[in-house]
Amino acid sequence: MRVRRHPRFDRVYVIRDGRSQLATLNLVPGFRSYDEVVRRVSGREYRIWSPHRSKPAAAILRGIRTLPVSRGTKILYLGIASGTTASHFSDMVGWEGVIYGVEVAHRPMRDLLRVARVRKNIVPILGSARRPESYAHLVEEVDVLYADVAQPDQGRIVVENSEFYLKDGGHVILAVKASSVDVRLPPKEVYEGIREELRRGGLRPLELIDLGPFYPKHAIIAAKRS
Numbered sequence: 001m002r003v004r005r006h007p008r009f010d011r012v013y014v015i016r017d018g019r020s021q022l023a024t025l026n027l028v029p030g031f032r033s034y035d036e037v038v039r040r041v042s043g044r045e046y047r048i049w050s051p052h053r054s055k056p057a058a059a060i061l062r063g064i065r066t067l068p069v070s071r072g073t074k075i076l077y078l079g080i081a082s083g084t085t086a087s088h089f090s091d092m093v094g095w096e097g098v099i100y101g102v103e104v105a106h107r108p109m110r111d112l113l114r115v116a117r118v119r120k121n122i123v124p125i126l127g128s129a130r131r132p133e134s135y136a137h138l139v140e141e142v143d144v145l146y147a148d149v150a151q152p153d154q155g156r157i158v159v160e161n162s163e164f165y166l167k168d169g170g171h172v173i174l175a176v177k178a179s180s181v182d183v184r185l186p187p188k189e190v191y192e193g194i195r196e197e198l199r200r201g202g203l204r205p206l207e208l209i210d211l212g213p214f215y216p217k218h219a220i221i222a223a224k225r226s
């Protein structure tokens with residue numbers, strides 16, 4: 001089994017044992033955040049980051065260039081659910097970084113609390129991303145706004161949260177499920193509509209990555225606040 005750093009993202013690894021798989025270095029060795037596969041190589045513990053379980057992993061395999069998550073990055077995560085993707089971001093930002101995770105549903109929040117008790121760089125926030133002012137006492141200015149709420153008004157949600165919390169020059173990474181916006185429209189039109197909404201909200205779209213075949217009719221849109 002061989003491990004190397006990912007050529008574009010220094011906190012992401014590629015593990016080769018016949019096939020290549022993405023992985024992150026476990027920030028809390030011995031602790032599993034969900035039912036991820038763990039690999040030990042040269043005394044270090046890596047967690048396989050499956051593109052079938054996490055959209056940013058799929059986006060990396062599909063060639064995304066904009067994923068500015070590294071040691072010390074501060075992230076506001078909308079729709080953190082039980083923390084599957086966030087646990088890999090937690091590995092990447094390390095103890096110097098922080099992930100403020102907003103989730104509206106109680107059930108996934110319960111599972112997230114188990115993860116956040118150990119991964120202390122995740123701050124769980126039970127609340128709605130439609131009300132950014134309601135968590136102003138908990139969240140500081142961030143480098144990255146990651147959103148995966150799968151809601152029809154997610155463009156507006158992202159713009160409003162970016163106005164509250166995203167630093168100038170910060171990045172938005174938005175996961176879009178086309179059918180959650182409009183089932184009747186072709187996905188490309190849905191994505192274009194959201195890009196336009198981001199532009200109007202002062203966010204400059206940088207790239208659009210289609211997540212097929214891992215997530216059919218899903219895309220990730222990266223944008224910058226400038």
Ligand SMILES: C[S@@+](CC[C@H](N)C(=O)[O-])C[C@H]1O[C@@H](n2cnc3c(N)ncnc32)[C@H](O)[C@@H]1O
Nearest residue numbers: 079080081084085103104105128129130148149
């Ligand atoms: C597709 S899942 C997120 C999966 C997660 N991002 C991951 O990769 O591990 C969407 C989540 O957004 C949450 N959500 C929906 N509307 C929301 C809102 N207004 N505020 C916060 N979370 C919301 C849902 O409860 C659900 O857990």
